[in-house]
Amino acid sequence: MDISVVNALTYEEFVNLFGNVVEKCPIISAAIWSHRPFKDLADIEAHIMGFIHSLPDSGKEGILRCHPDLAGRDLQSGTLTRESQEEQSQAGMTTLDSAEIQHMYRLNSKYKERFGFPFVICARLNNKADIVRQLNERLKNDRAAERERAIEEVKNICSLRLNNIVLSDIQTKL
Numbered sequence: 001m002d003i004s005v006v007n008a009l010t011y012e013e014f015v016n017l018f019g020n021v022v023e024k025c026p027i028i029s030a031a032i033w034s035h036r037p038f039k040d041l042a043d044i045e046a047h048i049m050g051f052i053h054s055l056p057d058s059g060k061e062g063i064l065r066c067h068p069d070l071a072g073r074d075l076q077s078g079t080l081t082r083e084s085q086e087e088q089s090q091a092g093m094t095t096l097d098s099a100e101i102q103h104m105y106r107l108n109s110k111y112k113e114r115f116g117f118p119f120v121i122c123a124r125l126n127n128k129a130d131i132v133r134q135l136n137e138r139l140k141n142d143r144a145a146e147r148e149r150a151i152e153e154v155k156n157i158c159s160l161r162l163n164n165i166v167l168s169d170i171q172t173k174l
C-alpha cells in the first residue's frame with residue numbers, strides 16, 4: 001500500500017483499517033491520524049509507539065489489559081479478534097490439550113495476580129515452549145520492568161499487524 005493512499009484515507013477509513021493494530025485500542029489510531037501526512041509505515045509505527053510511551057503507567061497497563069489471555073476464555077469461546085485468533089493459532093495455542101490449557105490458565109492467573117495485568121507476548125514470534133518459558137521467567141521481574149517488557153511485546157505485535165495490512169493490500173492487487 002502506497003503511503004499516499006494511507007494519507008488520503010478519511011478518519012473513519014483509517015480507523016477501520018488500522019484500528020486493531022494495538023489490540024482493542026482504536027483510540028490510538030484515532031489519535032495518531034492527526035499526524036498525517038505520514039512518511040511511511042515506520043513513521044506510523046513511531047507515532048503509535050510515541051503515543052503509548054506518552055501515557056502514564058495506568059494508561060500503559062490499560063493497553064495491556066485490552067489483550068486477551070493466551071489460550072484463555074476468549075479463545076475457548078471463539079470471541080477473539082481475527083488478528084488475535086490468527087496469532088494464537090500460529091503459536092500453537094489453539095491446539096493445546098486440556099492439561100496444557102489448564103497449565104496456561106494457572107500461569108496466566110499467577111501472572112495477573114502478581115502484576116495486575118495480563119501476560120502479553122508476541123505470539124507470532126514465539127512457539128508454545130517459548131511462551132511457557134517466558135511466562136515463568138517474566139514472573140520474576142518487578143512490576144515496572146515487566147510493564148515496559150510487555151509494552152515492547154505490544155510494539156512487536158503492532159509492527160507485524162501493520163505489515164500484514166500492507167501485505168494483504170498488495171496481495172489483493174496481484
Ligand SMILES: NC(=O)N[C@H]1NC(=O)NC1=O
Pocket residue numbers: 023067068069070083084087088118119120121122123124157
Ligand atoms: N496475551 C497476549 O499476549 N495476547 C496476544 N499476543 C498476541 O500476539 N496476540 C494476542 O492477542
